[in-house]
Amino acid sequence: MILTAAATQGFLSPTGVEVAFLFVGLATLGAAAITVTTKQLVHAALWLVVALGGLAVEYLLLTAEFIAWVQVLIYVGSVVVLLLFGLMLTKAPIGRSPDADSGNRWVALAVAAAAAAALVWVVVDAFRTTWIDLDGPAQGSTQVSGEILFRHWVLPFEALSVLLLAALVGAIVLSRKGTKDPEGER
Numbered sequence: 001m002i003l004t005a006a007a008t009q010g011f012l013s014p015t016g017v018e019v020a021f022l023f024v025g026l027a028t029l030g031a032a033a034i035t036v037t038t039k040q041l042v043h044a045a046l047w048l049v050v051a052l053g054g055l056a057v058e059y060l061l062l063t064a065e066f067i068a069w070v071q072v073l074i075y076v077g078s079v080v081v082l083l084l085f086g087l088m089l090t091k092a093p094i095g096r097s098p099d100a101d102s103g104n105r106w107v108a109l110a111v112a113a114a115a116a117a118a119l120v121w122v123v124v125d126a127f128r129t130t131w132i133d134l135d136g137p138a139q140g141s142t143q144v145s146g147e148i149l150f151r152h153w154v155l156p157f158e159a160l161s162v163l164l165l166a167a168l169v170g171a172i173v174l175s176r177k178g179t180k181d182p183e184g185e186r
Contacts, residue, residue, distance in 0.1 A: 017061055020061055021058060021061045021062075024054055024057050024058055024061065025054075025058060027050075027054055028050075028051050028054030028055060028057075028058065031047050031048075031050040031051040031054060032047075032051040034047045035047040035048045035051055041087055042084070042087060045080055045083050045084050045087065048080055048083070049076055049080050052071065052075045052076045052079075052080065053072070053076055055071055055075075056068045056069075056071040056072045056076065059071055064145065065142065066142040066145040066146060067145055078164065079164065082164055082167060082168055085168065085171060086167065086168070086171040089171045089172060089174070
């Protein structure tokens with residue numbers, strides 16, 4: 001019965017969730033493109049918030065609520081705030097940064113296109129014959145996602161937290177390095 005229901009739903013008759021997934025995906029792709037092409041660092045950080053928020057909405061549309069909230073809390077809440085603090089503490093220019101463009105735009109675009117094509121090819125090839133068992137346990141549920149995260153991904157998760165802490169300490173060191181203490185010069 002499930003196969004019959006799946007056979008009636010085809011590529012040319014998408015559901016509302018699939019249409020929403022497509023539109024949110026296009027908006028996220030647009031925000032990501034603006035993130036990497038803008039010459040204003042603060043605007044890039046704010047567009048990164050939009051792109052990462054779009055990913056969280058995509059996770060919600062895939063019924064992976066736990067991963068969506070982790071996306072919001074860790075990436076939108078922590079990484080972007082860390083990036084903005086790093087920009088403020090290192091006295092990065094607020095306006096346009098002419099030195100933010102290296103002049104290798106076409107090489108970078110070619111490398112990005114090749115990487116995207118390889119990624120799409122690998123994902124399509126890996127999941128070509130994979131079907132989701134709708135009668136089994138929900139894969140996006142908090143319990144299943146938490147078990148997978150804390151059984152198999154604890155070390156990378158902790159390594160990322162140490163990396164973010166090192167970046168914050170580095171930003172503070174760089175911000176202190178340029179200032180001189182007027183009382184210490186007496």
